[in-house]
Amino acid sequence: MNAVQIETWRHRHANRLEQAKSAISARIPWSPFDDQMPAGILQLTAGTLGRLEQLIGTSLALDPGHETDLSLPEHGGECSPYGPMLNIRYSVETFASQADKALSAMRVWASLPHTVRSSVLLECVSRLHAQTELFTQVGMHISGHSLLMAYHANAIHAQARAIESIAHLDKLQSESRLNVEAPLQDTHNRRKLRRQFSTHPVGLSLIYTERTLPTWNGYASIFASLAAGCPVIVLPHPGAVLPLALTIQIIRDTLREAGLPPDILQMNASPDSQERRAAAQHPAVRLIDYSGRRDFANWLHTNAGQARVLAQTGGSSPVILHSTDDYHGLIRNLAFGLCSYSGQLCTSPRRLHLSTLGIDTPLGTIAPEQFGQDLTSAIDQLLDEQPAPSQLLGAIVNVQHYEHALHIPQERASQILRLGGPVEWPQESAARALSPTLLLIPPSSSDAAQDELPPPITPIYVHSNWQMLLDATKEQIVREHALGIALYAMDTHVVEEVERLAFEHDSLLSVNFCGSYYPSQCSIFADIHGGKDPYNSGFNTPQFYSGRLKWREKREETEVSV
Amino acid sequence: MNAVQIETWRHRHANRLEQAKSAISARIPWSPFDDQMPAGILQLTAGTLGRLEQLIGTSLALDPGHETDLSLPEHGGECSPYGPMLNIRYSVETFASQADKALSAMRVWASLPHTVRSSVLLECVSRLHAQTELFTQVGMHISGHSLLMAYHANAIHAQARAIESIAHLDKLQSESRLNVEAPLQDTHNRRKLRRQFSTHPVGLSLIYTERTLPTWNGYASIFASLAAGCPVIVLPHPGAVLPLALTIQIIRDTLREAGLPPDILQMNASPDSQERRAAAQHPAVRLIDYSGRRDFANWLHTNAGQARVLAQTGGSSPVILHSTDDYHGLIRNLAFGLCSYSGQLCTSPRRLHLSTLGIDTPLGTIAPEQFGQDLTSAIDQLLDEQPAPSQLLGAIVNVQHYEHALHIPQERASQILRLGGPVEWPQESAARALSPTLLLIPPSSSDAAQDELPPPITPIYVHSNWQMLLDATKEQIVREHALGIALYAMDTHVVEEVERLAFEHDSLLSVNFCGSYYPSQCSIFADIHGGKDPYNSGFNTPQFYSGRLKWREKREETEVSV
Known part of the structure; x- marks a missing residue:
């Protein structure tokens, strides 16, 4: 682990983390990034491919510049609702081998102090933010967003959702760490009982992302699970792989720079519905986030009993x-x-x-x-x-x-x-x-x-x-x-x-929304989003965050030191 | 509702509630009741029936002195592990009719300020405490407790668990109530957006209690659900109905005195395993607490998908x-x-x-x-x-x-x-x-x-x-x-x-427990108990309490008052 590098990041993002933690407590709307589109992005139009042009028809590697297994099968075939076939291909490993790698990476990731995870993840968000123009274009060509929507929902608001999740988990983990000592009276105060409380991640986290808001919804779960110490495997909607692939590239790169195993975050882009279901039933999977159709949420709840299911379904x-x-x-x-x-x-x-x-x-x-x-x-x-x-x-x-x-x-x-x-x-x-x-x-x-x-x-x-x-x-x-x-x-x-x-x-x-704040809007760090049904869970409600953790206790009787 | 009466209770128990809330936050062991057995209880012996004698062979009504439906079938047949057949009978309504009554009572109970619920429930605990001698005898003759165990686990520690749950829910509901106002900038600050956050109960709560610690485990769930505003139906272990029946008598009586519908808390003592399973699948049931065998917990999780399942299984x-x-x-x-x-x-x-x-x-x-x-x-x-x-x-x-x-x-x-x-x-x-x-x-x-x-x-x-x-x-x-x-x-x-x-x-x-604090002990208000598995949930961990609530938000645009 590159402790010096991480310490630099901690300093760099400390203020942002404190602001975010204040915002979630007070539920006062707060924007870490400017809602106004910068001049460069205002010039983009939906039809042009811009930086996406060079990706068309390529094999997109999650670890560019690093060794990749060329023997893996590839899947792809996304098509922009604005016309162009993107036809980007993603190589797909078997889920079982990814799960093994995830559990191995977890040994390192889960054992870090949560403050280290927060620092690394906030650096990831900064790097995603630096690619806002790219994510704006991706939002248009993958989800059919308008320019404004793509800038907000696929880029800066998704990044804010990530910070929101990091802040919730940082707060929860800080508050749950407690050492309590009390003398034992029957030993005439010569011995004491020390109780140590801490949290730990529930385990491998599977996150199905959706098509219309792949990053806005996805980042909330991905960053919450990562901040809790869970390794994550993302199963993107087969029509919306690109925004997740680019996100995961950036995060894996940052993890590598931090001297941490990049397999903390992986992607499985298999479009095969049998494989997508089988992944949910893998015994190592302990947490499933799903946003999308209600029937699949019901299927998960009934058939993936080894895991907690947090689902966001429906709409209208x-x-x-x-x-x-x-x-x-x-x-x-x-x-x-x-x-x-x-x-x-x-x-x-x-x-x-x-x-x-x-x-x-x-x-x-x-x-x-x-x-x-x-x-x-x-x-x-x-x-x-x-x-x-x-x-x-x-x-x-x-x-x-x-x-x-x-x-x-x-x-x-x-x-x-x-x-x-x-x-x-x-x-x-x-x-x-x-x-x-x-x-x-x-x-x-x-x-x-x-x-x-x-x-x-x-x-x-x-x-x-x-x-x-x-x-x-x-x-x-x-x-x-x-x-x-x-x-x-x-x-x-x-x-x-x-x-x-x-x-x-x-x-x-x-x-009575009559100004330029809309019923469809959801202020990050403030509003509740979702949370219907027994196994649904809303952003900015406690269970969405605490469901990723377990609470540990160690009690020890020791001599009172003189 | 008898507001004057409830206000008296609020005053009477305010100090205890504050102490309990401090204890759960700091995880400092605290005892609301004295662990030392009083002289009267020290004289009890396991073999004697004492106050239970007059209950043997009777039909025990949950509402003594009130109208009861004599046409209902009766079940019973508990036998003391110390020898005597108790043979107490309990009348059993159909679960469907109980669920209807529960939902009707919920309309009142859920709409009360949570502080009212806390006050009423703390009064219930005081009245349970006043019956400590009876509950000590019941602990011996139902669960085979020793005298000390019965005094602690079936009486005063169970009562403390009830207070612990009330304190957790009181704290959670207080903290979740928030009104946030912000001017809307596009209206030149003439209009503002007001966000109102609150919690509400998830719905009908079904609680299966067990045989060895029917009150100690049961009270944690019963009082947490009641404090959250959920109506509760208890399904006691067929061999351990009495401690719950006596508890429910006392609580229903207190509710009646408060001018509140007693059907907020009901019991279904059917020993029929098909009926016990069918209850879990009733569409109105939104929350299930179960402590006992792991296979039944698994069955609940797979077959009662309309509800949140909080299970405590196993041991050893x-x-x-x-x-x-x-x-x-x-x-x-x-x-x-x-x-x-x-x-x-x-x-x-x-x-x-x-x-x-x-x-x-x-x-x-x-x-x-x-x-x-x-x-x-x-x-x-x-x-x-x-x-x-x-x-x-x-x-x-x-x-x-x-x-x-x-x-x-x-x-x-x-x-x-x-x-x-x-x-x-x-x-x-x-x-x-x-x-x-x-x-x-x-x-x-x-x-x-x-x-x-x-x-x-x-x-x-x-x-x-x-x-x-x-x-x-x-x-x-x-x-x-x-x-x-x-x-x-x-x-x-x-x-x-x-x-x-x-x-x-x-x-x-x-x-290294070498004094007179034992590994089997669990300090209420401090230690974590349970919380294994994805759908298990431990006392003194957040999900055990927050899982009974949902979070609500209303956003309203209004004129700024001058």
């Missing part, structure tokens, strides 16, 4: 419109939420609900049709204001969703308020980029919970009365597993009613 | 003897551990390991045979010193274990160092009370991990060398799921070696 956030003191703010806020990444986040506004009575506003009551037209105009205006649509819209990452939006069924024709369509992109004509489609669905013409209307289609449901609105929203929450609910209401009783609904279903409630 | 603690600076202290400490409750605790010394080289002591090297003789003499002397054997030994609660000890197989005759046998009891000749049997098992004559030698039989294994000793101990730890390891060693390397072994298997390590 309903919006309830009752009344507002800032109608224009409401419209602008919603229009932005629907355009940003073309509404593909699990926290994006999905399915809007209002009653036939419309929305009470200082301008008078706004009827549902009027609301639909106003929202349409606001979306058009917002897109007109953008220097390029790629700064705000996203490319549709799911091909079926893309096809769905291009072919709205004939029987819905009368419901269309705004028909989103292909957006002209500066470079690529094959981009699956679409602007939002809005449907106005009159009472009783549809079962809100059953409609298959994926983004960028947003249905606005008009309900005959308030109770039917609540019932339909509740059905959506249950069926689509809503992480959040956005509510616009001035009436205290209505807020309380929806609060009960949200809390009953463990959904984050966002009320 | 090996003792490793290498060297000591206080040989007489070592012998006395071990002798006491083997006699106390006749060694039936999961933390009692089970299987002693030493090498053919014997034990290094200030008196010279003690050969294995000499050690065996010294331990035998110490046990004899200790039993002679007792005013009555019932003050220290226990009755064997498991009938098969009792039969086993009475019929040591012929081929083991040469291994017998001390043949324990029936102890004369003041009252009851049918008591299954036995003093310890010691076997000295020479190298290679046995597979230490496979020997079926339940308490009160204790095998002393002599191993050919240190490595074989470590291997055999490790096998025992894995197979019998050791919660703790006791080590006697003066050599730092040996301590480090066994420390690695203990920590690798998540066992509590107790080193």
Whole structure:
């Protein structure tokens, strides 16, 4: 171990660590990195490949410049939702051999003081941050992010999530280290009992990352497990390997520089679903983080009983419109939420609900049709204001969703308020980029919970009365597993009613967001994200962090030293 | 709700709550109740029924003096390991109807400020404490406790465990309640974002209690769940219903006095194993505490996927003897551990390991045979010193274990160092009370991990060398799921070696206990107990408490008030 190097890093990042630990305790939003895009990144456009060009069609090694086993099979075939085939290949070892290496690396990693792990990992985050431009481009070409979304969600906010996890684990491990001594009275205080408490990592940590927010979600788990002392093997979504591969390159490189075994962090990019399942059942795996589909989370819980499962599933956030003191703010806020990444986040506004009575506003009551037209105009205006649509819209990452939006069924024709369509992109004509489609669905013409209307289609449901609105929203929450609910209401009783609904279903409630903070946003170091279901676990809730540790105790009777 | 009454209780117990919260933070052993038996209890003997006499053969109602449904089926049939059939009957409702009542009661209980729950529950503990004499007798006649054990484990230490859980949940819920406000900059500070954080109970809590420590283990879970706001249904071991029934009587009575629905805490005493399993799969159950057999814990984990499972399984603690600076202290400490409750605790010394080289002591090297003789003499002397054997030994609660000890197989005759046998009891000749049997098992004559030698039989294994000793101990730890390891060693390397072994298997390590603090002891408010396996969870570790809560957040944009 290169102790001198690590000590330099500890000094370099000590202040950041203290700020992060204060932020998580007080839940005061804090940004370690500037939210404003620097000039260099502002010039990027979604269609251009930039630094990715040289990676196309290559075999990407996790340890460039180091010996690699050329006999390993390769997998790959990612394709940008903006058009280009990336066709990058990744060599894949067997999981069993990776698990052996991980356990061997753990012997070193777990035995370090947690402060050493924090210092090394904060240095890793700094190096990831230095590659922000690359990660911004990767966010666009892997997850179809808009420029702003890619800069935030795939780069600087993901890096902040990493720091958040390091801070939580640093705090937890510091507080859990305790030495308590007490004299033993029956020995006439000649002997004492010393209790030593400490934590240790639960063991090998398996992390399945997802497609739309591979780093933002992935970093929270990866850095939490690493900070706890667990070795990590990442199983990236087969369509989103690149952001993890680049991350792991940087971290392994830093570990090597610290004189630590790089196998503390490995990747298995096998796209084979049998192999992906078998990995979860490997007896050495003691912790599984998964974000994605609920059925796979259920499978893990039932079939990987040797491990703790921490799952983040579902999404789809309903919006309830009752009344507002800032109608224009409401419209602008919603229009932005629907355009940003073309509404593909699990926290994006999905399915809007209002009653036939419309929305009470200082301008008078706004009827549902009027609301639909106003929202349409606001979306058009917002897109007109953008220097390029790629700064705000996203490319549709799911091909079926893309096809769905291009072919709205004939029987819905009368419901269309705004028909989103292909957006002209500066470079690529094959981009699956679409602007939002809005449907106005009159009472009783549809079962809100059953409609298959994926983004960028947003249905606005008009309900005959308030109770039917609540019932339909509740059905959506249950069926689509809503992480959040956005509510616009001035009436205290209505807020309380929806609060009960949200809390009953463990959904984050966002009320009257009319400025430029959006219901889909989640302030790192402050907001709770996720945490539904018995085996789900939210960022910024205790179990997400403490679940990676076990508590140890040694009791020793000794002579009292004179 | 009787707010005046509850406020009185809050005042009455405020000091105790603060002391308990300090103790859990600092992990300084603290006793809310005096460990010394009061004169009245010192006069009790194991064979006498005392206050239990009037319960024999009765139907015990959980709500004496209140309406009960006489049409319900009854179950019962407990038998004291000291002889008498208790034959107390308990009426059993269907679990589904109990779950409905629990959810209805939860609406009130979960909505109270957590400080109200803490106050009510601390009052319940005071009332349980007032019945310490009764619970001491129950401990003897249900679990076969000795008098001292019953006073401690079934009464005052169980009550302390309850306070410990209340303190943990009070602290957690206080700290999680947070209101954070920040101005929204894009609205020129005219509007602000308010974040409100709170916790809420995960839902219906099912608690399976066990036979040897029904209250000590059970109270930790019951009071933690209740303090979190969960309604609780207790499923007692069919052979140990009484201590829970009496507890629940007292708590329901207190709830009624507080003007709160007594169905916050219910009991289902069905002995039917199918019904006991079906309860775990009821969709309303969100949390399951289980202490007992590992195979049932595994079944729960695989088959009750709708719930969090917190299990405490196994036991059997090996003792490793290498060297000591206080040989007489070592012998006395071990002798006491083997006699106390006749060694039936999961933390009692089970299987002693030493090498053919014997034990290094200030008196010279003690050969294995000499050690065996010294331990035998110490046990004899200790039993002679007792005013009555019932003050220290226990009755064997498991009938098969009792039969086993009475019929040591012929081929083991040469291994017998001390043949324990029936102890004369003041009252009851049918008591299954036995003093310890010691076997000295020479190298290679046995597979230490496979020997079926339940308490009160204790095998002393002599191993050919240190490595074989470590291997055999490790096998025992894995197979019998050791919660703790006791080590006697003066050599730092040996301590480090066994420390690695203990920590690798998540066992509590107790080193060189030679005074009157025993490896089987666990200081409430300080020591960790349990916490092995992914879904096991230890007392005094964060997950045991935080697992009962979920974290909520409401975010609201509002005008800044001028």
